Amino acid sequence: MIALDDKTDLIGIKPVELKMGDDFKTRGIVTTMQPTLEQYFCFIQLSKLDAKVTKALYEHVKSLFWYTVPCGLQVDVNSLTEELPKYENVSKILVEGKSVLELNDLDTFLSPYYPNLSTLMVNSPINGEVNDSSKILEISNIHLSKPGSVGASLLSKFTGRNIVFSHLVITEKELNLFIRKWMNSEGYQNLEMVYFSAPPDYNLNTALIIDQLETEEFDPTKRPQWYQIDFK
Structure with missing residues (x-):
């Protein structure tokens, strides 16, 4: 395993010239560390850590x-617009950070690569408009922590298997339409599970939703009480 850090503060150790590949050179400190009894890893400290490195x-x-x-692949939201390597055989991506993730930047990031991507997790605020050509619609499993207004739009067009929202802002009308289409097999043929939580200060009238749907008492003989999510 290799770890990178942008601080060269090891006392008594001078940076050395590091050559990576055929045409890239930089200076840094290379040490071996053992955080556990079983695993060593290479720790590289650089004065500047950027996309080129x-x-x-x-x-x-x-x-x-x-x-x-x-x-x-774990990516900071501010790095999506930088020059990044073409990582191969990536099945899961986590995008995180405090900055707002623009859907257009996410589309640009996902477009040329990652044909085997099955799971996308976004732990940052997200903004934009979901349309039929959005790359996010090609992913089977999605978890958005701060979806904002993107959440309801994504849910209405989602064609994957599992979708999870935290702090989802959605109206009773939008939620009723989604549930009705799913129950009547008018859409969401691949959908296995949807889970969401609303913001603490968001007033969602669940009674209004239930009153407009055909409901029946839960019967454990027809379906399991607990559902195991499979993010493959």
Whole structure:
């Protein structure tokens, strides 16, 4: 495992020249660390950590070790518009940060790569308009922590398997329409599970939703009481 840090504060250790690949050089401190009894990892400290360093290191490691198992990618929202490596065999992506994620930037980030992407988690505020060509609609499993107004629009067009929202802002009318279409098989043929929570100060009238739907008492002989989510 390799870890990067943008602080070179090791006392008594001078930075050395590091060559990554054929045409990239920088200076940094390389040490070996053992946070547990079983695993060592290479710790590289640099004075500046940016997209060029990340890309060069990724290409260098890829040339040495050809991995075949699916992997996950964690990206800061501010890095989506930077020059990033073409990561291969990515099945899960986590986007996080305090800045607002624009859907257009997410589309640009996802468009050329990641054909095997099955799960997207966004832990940052998100803004934009979901349309029929949005790349997010091609993903089977989605978890948005701060969907804002994007959530209801995404839910109405979602064609995947599992979708989770935290702090979802949605009207009773929109929710009723979604449930009715799902129950009547008018849409959401692939949908297995949807879960959402509303913001603490959001007043969602659940009685109004239930009154407009055909409901029946839960019968454990017809369906399980607990559902195990499969994010494959």
